[in-house]
Amino acid sequence: MPSDAPARINDFVIKFSNVNGSGSASANTLFAKSIMRMGVPVSPRNIFPSNIQGLPTWYEVRVCEAGYLGRRGGVDFMVAMNPQTWDKDLAEIEPGGYLFYDSSKPLPKSRFRDDVHTIGMPLTQICNRTYSDPRERQLFKNIIYVGALSAMLGMDLAEVEKLIGEQYKGKERLLEPNIKALHMGRDYALEHLPRIDLAVRRADAVGEKIFLEGNSAAALGAVYGGATVAAWYPITPSSSLAEAFARHCKRLRHDPESGKARYAIVQAEDELASIGMVIGAGWNGARAFTATSGPGISLMQEFIGLAYFAEIPAVIFNVQRGGPSTGMPTRTQQADITACAYASHGDTKHVLLLPEDPKECFEMGAQAFDLADRLQTPIFVMLDLDIGMNERLCEPLAWDDSHRYDRGKVMTSEELEAGKDFGRYLDVDGDGIAYRTYPGTHPTRGAYFTRGTTKDRYARYSETGPDYVDNVQRLLRKLETAKELVPAPHLRPAKRATRTGVIYYGSTSPAMHEALDQLEAQGLDLDALRVRAFPFSDDVSEFIADHDRLFVVEQNRDAQLRSLLVNECVIDPARLVPILHFDGTPITARFIAGEIGQQMKAMNVMPLRKVVQ
Amino acid sequence: MTYLAKPKLHHPGLDKNERGYTRRDYEGAISTLCAGCGHDSISAAIIQACFELDLPPHRIAKLSGIGCSSKTPTYFLGSSHGFNSVHGRMPSVLTGANLANRDLIYLGVSGDGDSASIGFGQFAHSLRRGVNMVYVVENNGVYGLTKGQFSATADKGSKSKKGAINTDAPIDLVGMALQLGATFIARGFSGDKAQLVPLLKAALLHRGAAFLDIISPCVAFNNHVGSTKSYDYVREHNEAVNRLDFVSPRSEIMADYEPGSVEEVVLHDGNAIRLRKLHTDYDPHDRIGAMNYLQERQAAGEVVTGLLYLDTEPDELHAHLGTVATPFNQLGESELCPGSAALQRFNASLR
Numbered sequence: 001m002p003s004d005a006p007a008r009i010n011d012f013v014i015k016f017s018n019v020n021g022s023g024s025a026s027a028n029t030l031f032a033k034s035i036m037r038m039g040v041p042v043s044p045r046n047i048f049p050s051n052i053q054g055l056p057t058w059y060e061v062r063v064c065e066a067g068y069l070g071r072r073g074g075v076d077f078m079v080a081m082n083p084q085t086w087d088k089d090l091a092e093i094e095p096g097g098y099l100f101y102d103s104s105k106p107l108p109k110s111r112f113r114d115d116v117h118t119i120g121m122p123l124t125q126i127c128n129r130t131y132s133d134p135r136e137r138q139l140f141k142n143i144i145y146v147g148a149l150s151a152m153l154g155m156d157l158a159e160v161e162k163l164i165g166e167q168y169k170g171k172e173r174l175l176e177p178n179i180k181a182l183h184m185g186r187d188y189a190l191e192h193l194p195r196i197d198l199a200v201r202r203a204d205a206v207g208e209k210i211f212l213e214g215n216s217a218a219a220l221g222a223v224y225g226g227a228t229v230a231a232w233y234p235i236t237p238s239s240s241l242a243e244a245f246a247r248h249c250k251r252l253r254h255d256p257e258s259g260k261a262r263y264a265i266v267q268a269e270d271e272l273a274s275i276g277m278v279i280g281a282g283w284n285g286a287r288a289f290t291a292t293s294g295p296g297i298s299l300m301q302e303f304i305g306l307a308y309f310a311e312i313p314a315v316i317f318n319v320q321r322g323g324p325s326t327g328m329p330t331r332t333q334q335a336d337i338t339a340c341a342y343a344s345h346g347d348t349k350h351v352l353l354l355p356e357d358p359k360e361c362f363e364m365g366a367q368a369f370d371l372a373d374r375l376q377t378p379i380f381v382m383l384d385l386d387i388g389m390n391e392r393l394c395e396p397l398a399w400d401d402s403h404r405y406d407r408g409k410v411m412t413s414e415e416l417e418a419g420k421d422f423g424r425y426l427d428v429d430g431d432g433i434a435y436r437t438y439p440g441t442h443p444t445r446g447a448y449f450t451r452g453t454t455k456d457r458y459a460r461y462s463e464t465g466p467d468y469v470d471n472v473q474r475l476l477r478k479l480e481t482a483k484e485l486v487p488a489p490h491l492r493p494a495k496r497a498t499r500t501g502v503i504y505y506g507s508t509s510p511a512m513h514e515a516l517d518q519l520e521a522q523g524l525d526l527d528a529l530r531v532r533a534f535p536f537s538d539d540v541s542e543f544i545a546d547h548d549r550l551f552v553v554e555q556n557r558d559a560q561l562r563s564l565l566v567n568e569c570v571i572d573p574a575r576l577v578p579i580l581h582f583d584g585t586p587i588t589a590r591f592i593a594g595e596i597g598q599q600m601k602a603m604n605v606m607p608l609r610k611v612v613q
Numbered sequence: 614m615t616y617l618a619k620p621k622l623h624h625p626g627l628d629k630n631e632r633g634y635t636r637r638d639y640e641g642a643i644s645t646l647c648a649g650c651g652h653d654s655i656s657a658a659i660i661q662a663c664f665e666l667d668l669p670p671h672r673i674a675k676l677s678g679i680g681c682s683s684k685t686p687t688y689f690l691g692s693s694h695g696f697n698s699v700h701g702r703m704p705s706v707l708t709g710a711n712l713a714n715r716d717l718i719y720l721g722v723s724g725d726g727d728s729a730s731i732g733f734g735q736f737a738h739s740l741r742r743g744v745n746m747v748y749v750v751e752n753n754g755v756y757g758l759t760k761g762q763f764s765a766t767a768d769k770g771s772k773s774k775k776g777a778i779n780t781d782a783p784i785d786l787v788g789m790a791l792q793l794g795a796t797f798i799a800r801g802f803s804g805d806k807a808q809l810v811p812l813l814k815a816a817l818l819h820r821g822a823a824f825l826d827i828i829s830p831c832v833a834f835n836n837h838v839g840s841t842k843s844y845d846y847v848r849e850h851n852e853a854v855n856r857l858d859f860v861s862p863r864s865e866i867m868a869d870y871e872p873g874s875v876e877e878v879v880l881h882d883g884n885a886i887r888l889r890k891l892h893t894d895y896d897p898h899d900r901i902g903a904m905n906y907l908q909e910r911q912a913a914g915e916v917v918t919g920l921l922y923l924d925t926e927p928d929e930l931h932a933h934l935g936t937v938a939t940p941f942n943q944l945g946e947s948e949l950c951p952g953s954a955a956l957q958r959f960n961a962s963l964r
Contacts (some may be wrong), residue, residue: 204699211964220959223949229941230711231705247810253951258938260936260937261934261935262941272702273702273738276702276706276708277705277708277712279698280676280696280698280708280712281941283710283713284709303702306699367946368845396957397956399950399952401952405945405950413841437694439710440716443669443670444692447691447695449686449695450695452698541666
């Protein structure tokens with residue numbers, strides 16, 4: 001059934017519907033990575049359940065030579081390997097799209113759609129014929145369908161074979177059967193399956209880019225940033241960050257002579273102990289972090305307040321998932337923004353860093369440690385499941401070897417000996433930050449008592465109002481200092497002058513950029529500001545002041561960043577229109593462009609070309 | 614105001630230890646606890662132990678949770694950094710501090726409310742990890758700072774000041790520490806300084822998780838008839854298994870005990886403790902025997918004190934993790950940052 005439609009080359013969405021625990025993940029990754037090796041940008045996304053074996057799992061791959069890496073929405077080619085989700089999978093295919101399924105058992109016509117091309121391949125029959133071991137039957141089925149897809153999509157088989165070779169390097173025993181299965185699928189497809197109008201062609205759109213998970217990148221940032229203590233408690237979707245830190249450290253952080261570790265990783269008994277260890281280590285002058293997700297942040301609240309008030313450096317990676325409570329533990333959201341910005345009891349405000357992709361996870365993951373030491377306070381690096389746990393194409397990581405760690409204001413033994421006045425909470429230069437000493441520095445000077453209770457400028461216990469006010473006002477001055485130190489927002493101006501703006505952050509980035517192109521094509525122009533940190537620098541207030549109509553695009557129900565903007569920049573809420581996506585799937589360009597387009601029409605913003613006409 | 618500075622005037626004739634410190638150099642601010650509080654005796658014992666061991670005060674870090682006991686670090690070792698953390702969480706903060714700098718001595722001070730209830734988990738996990746520390750519980754069976762509620766170490770049947778009878782089974786932290794793998798386990802009594810000071814000294818030199826449960830009567834809320842943590846009750850029911858003498862290599866060794874009832878245990882740094890065994894059949898190197906003995910005496914209504922268990926070859930968390938000898942807080946970019954060349958190799962592996 002060759003289609004009359006022109007072939008769609010390097011621009012389609014293929015989705016694999018599998019049962020988890022069936023070994024599909026590595027085959028699906030192989031498929032995506034092979035396309036990347038052909039120079040065509042891909043953005044794969046795992047959509048998985050909170051379960052180890054037997055439940056539905058999906059792997060969605062967007063192939064897009066134009067380089068859009070956000071989730072597009074809709075599916076052009078469905079690899080339907082899970083009977084449990086057949087109906088749902090079938091419904092998701094775009095009209096004119098393709099359904100690829102295991103045709104070993106005949107299915108009644110009523111189970112198919114007329115407006116979708118159907119491609120059956122008797123995968124189970126082929127496997128049962130070829131393999132006797134049940135596990136092999138299962139595992140090789142995945143490789144066989146990758147072989148078939150490579151034929152149907154015109155992929156370069158050499159790239160697939162090369163990748164399999166890399167994957168099984170040192171395990172040659174496994175290499176040969178995988179290559180055989182790949183060819184079996186490909187040969188079958190060439191002989192029996194129809195040509196389709198989707199194709200992958202070699203291109204040159206990947207360049208130097210790398211393919212990496214945000215969690216791994218953030219963990220590497222912690223290595224480069226000088227973290228020596230990691231304390232954590234397993235929680236999806238952050239566990240792989242701590243595990244990646246262990247992997248990177250094993251490779252990069254052993255003393256070459258003694259073989260000893262220049263790091264300590266403790267899997268704690270819970271999140272409370274994790275943050276407690278981080279605070280203890282930070283107090284004692286080591287760079288320390290924990291990785292967690294929303295429920296872990298809730299458990300850490302009391303300690304976060306202590307670290308804020310006692311002014312102890314700490315780095316917290318929050319890989320956000322859908323809440324509240326267990327919420328949607330394996331789905332993505334940006335729903336902990338307010339919980340982190342104002343974490344703990346009493347008056348608190350914290351620094352948040354908002355990375356858009358793995359490259360920024362690395363950069364901010366390292367920078368967080370300088371900021372924590374400089375500001376002597378907890379720093380939150382706000383990833384989410386979408387960038388944390390999916391491999392994302394991004395610019396290569398870079399490090400400036402001339403960079404020196406900023407250990408902040410630490411008074412040395414020599415300074416103490418010379419008689420320099422030491423007041424642990426004494427602001428000597430107006431930036432709101434006081435000097436600290438590491439325990440054990442000097443035999444008679446510089447010792448102080450750290451406590452969560454009120455104290456005076458010399459760390460002496462106090463219960464008086466003026467001491468309290470003096471202290472918490474200084475903490476506000478410190479936050480002002482932070483505004484100048486945190487990553488500045490990125491402005492993407494519209495090509496034509498406009499009074500409409502949009503604010504977005506984090507993993508929304510690729511979908512937002514695509515939506516901006518789509519809106520521009522419709523004649524709707526928006527200046528776009530990507531906020532990269534809290535507290536907001538003055539640039540953010542100015543951007544809001546410079547525009548008449550503003551949208552704030554977020555992946556949560558309650559427009560949390562918008563609340564922060566209203567609250568901290570003192571903005572009339574009516575000026576900020578929320579565009580909210582929170583069903584647990586990554587936000588799409590279709591959604592953003594659709595919502596903003598509709599709203600702008602409702603606001604009577606005429607596309608520019610219509611006005612000109 | 615629970616902070617009173619103590620004048621720093623020294624009598625010129627005060628004794629100095631080997632490092633030239635006087636006992637006053639180990640003191641802190643004036644205590645604001647109730648007069649007669651057992652905790653103040655413990656603070657005094659800590660001061661004496663550190664003085665006699667010639668420890669440089671600034672090389673000790675004292676950490677605590679929340680409660681009367683956790684206030685005490687203000688009252689000793691004024692030249693040491695202190696950290697009054699959050700309720701029940703001293704062990705995790707201490708663990709992190711210990712990871713950051715393995716060269717300091719870590720003294721964790723907690724109470725029965727802090728360690729046996731809200732902090733029971735952290736108590737347990739810090740011991741099973743083998744954190745190199747002295748973990749002191751100043752145990753009075755009552756919440757003093759909130760005015761007299763039972764704590765989880767209060768014995769079943771004991772009576773509160775207001776007359777309520779405790780119906781819950783008690784947690785015995787020493788029994789727990791034996792199970793959890795602490796490598797130095799002792800119980801003392803705040804009213805028995807002669808036993809307590811040597812126990813503290815041995816604990817301070819132990820390179821592993823040292824746990825010290827110190828019965829410390831609360832004069833305000835738990836020192837009445839019917840309490841099993843009162844001065845009178847503990848004195849009447851104290852079953853000391855041994856008495857310790859602390860012997861440093863330079864001290865003259867006095868042989869003034871009956872042979873057969875004295876056991877000398879040499880610690881890893883050359884110091885030794887001499888156990889005057891009151892029960893000649895008690896073996897402080899037998900963990901299972903210690904558990905049985907403890908249970909047996911407890912059933913007989915006795916409070917066992919002394920050095921209950923000692924592992925003379927302890928290991929600790931840093932050994933488990935294989936960390937470098939240099940404290941982490943002294944490592945810089947050259948040791949910690951792999952640099953751009955390594956990053957380029959990493960990039961290349963991701964294409």
